[in-house]
Amino acid sequence: LHGHGKPYRTSDLARMMYNLSLSPAEVIKKWRHETEDDEEAKEDGEEDDFFKISKAEGPSTAEDRYISHFDYVTLEKKWEDEDNLELIRKRFISGHISEKS
Amino acid sequence: MTDERTQPLLKFTGQKYLTHRLVLSTLTGRPIRISQIRSSSPTNPGLAPHEVSFLRLLESITNGSTIEFSYTGTTLVYRPGLITGSADGLGASGGVLRHELPAGCTRGISYFLIPLCLLAPFSKAQVNVIFHGPGVITSATPTGDVSVDTVRTAILPLFAQFSIERNIELRILKRSCAGPGGKGGGGEVQMVFGHQVRLPKTLHLMNPGRVKRIRGVAYAIGVAGANNARMIDTARGVLNKFVPDTYIFSDVSSAPFISTNDRSNPGAKKKIGIGFGLSLVAESSTGCLYSADVVCPPSGGVPPEEIGKQAAYQLLEIISKGGCVSSIAAPTMLTLMAMGSEDVGRLQMGRDVIGSEEMIELGRDLNAFGGSGWGLRDAGDESGDIVVSVVGRGVGNVGRKIA
Structure with missing residues (x-):
């Protein structure tokens, strides 16, 4: 289906952004090259094709959120790992100030 | 009624992005019809208390808006009027508009404040609203709203980037968390937005x-x-x-x-x-x-x-996640850029910030309201960010056409 290229390509997102035949969720999924199966199994496994379409069109259970859902257990693991801390350190004024002007 | 022929209703579905669509409709003057609002919910179909309350707020800070609900509340037709703000004689007294939120409200006050701040720069008179009543939650909520402190310290300063900075104040008169079951609060907040502009400045934030x-x-x-x-x-x-x-x-x-x-x-x-x-x-x-x-x-x-x-x-x-804006601030920034003068503004955003459902829907909505499409390109530095170019519509403030 999308065998070519690597995920997260800017041109892919620009192309799909205004393609109204894809729902925003589908655009993100394709852009990240996530496989359809995991996602669907996670949400609800028993639905067949007929219902999937209506669900994508009218997300009647979804509500607006400003703060997205965070899984704090994974976050804590991530930000206690020294490698990840090193990666983010350059986003702070205190770290590696000498290597960039 | 002449409007009806020249400007057909823009049609949307679902309760998601409701406030933002209403804001865009008010800013651009395009009437909209939103259908299928919780239409498949067996227990609570139609508009929720906070959404009805937001519509009432829109009605009181504009002049000439009409709002029609269907019997079940699952369909809504909104024809925007002029944004007059808290001008005397139109619901406000002494230049202050008091807006009461019902006890059943499950959303934080930022649900109302952030869209209100988007409308306020384009108002005719200053916007001065006191939110009170048994539904005002000033804290963050489990429904995903940010706290009033975040609005004050992370959203309002963004307007300064567009040269909208004078006489803007958010007073927290009484704090409140969400009540039992996440419903209601009892806080009190006053929003003063006294800097109205003709057009927001073009932004280059790279x-x-x-x-x-x-x-x-x-x-x-x-x-x-x-x-x-x-x-x-x-x-x-x-x-x-x-x-x-x-x-x-x-x-x-x-x-x-x-x-x-x-x-x-x-x-x-x-x-x-x-x-x-x-x-x-x-x-x-x-x-x-x-x-x-x-x-x-x-x-x-x-x-x-x-x-x-x-x-x-x-x-x-x-x-x-990087970029110059977080996903909380991005809708405000991008909307103000789209409302700016007919010039290209640029904003660097993190890959995961722009690549989210909300942003894609925002881009599509802006496009539906007559804005031009966003241009995306790689920032080209080691951050891996994306630069979004937004062309302004040059609509600006209708109430301030004659400066």
């Missing part, structure tokens, strides 16, 4: 800089102030090794009282909205802001240390 300081507000409402100290302590424990310049304010207040609506004892009042939470804002060397918000759930049972830690990790996660 350098995220580095985070230089972190500020925050810890609030404890109706509970011991020691909770604040414990939240601040753990949050600082995580953040101090990155930014020594971390300062978190502590605000302790008593729980608000609201009427119990008991017929036999009309004077009876009850306490509501007890809890604690933490709002953190990181500021970069170039003035970009990243915010995090965590609040205790209305059912309780989470220690303040956990809240402090979660807020700190959430902030790190949001900073790590």
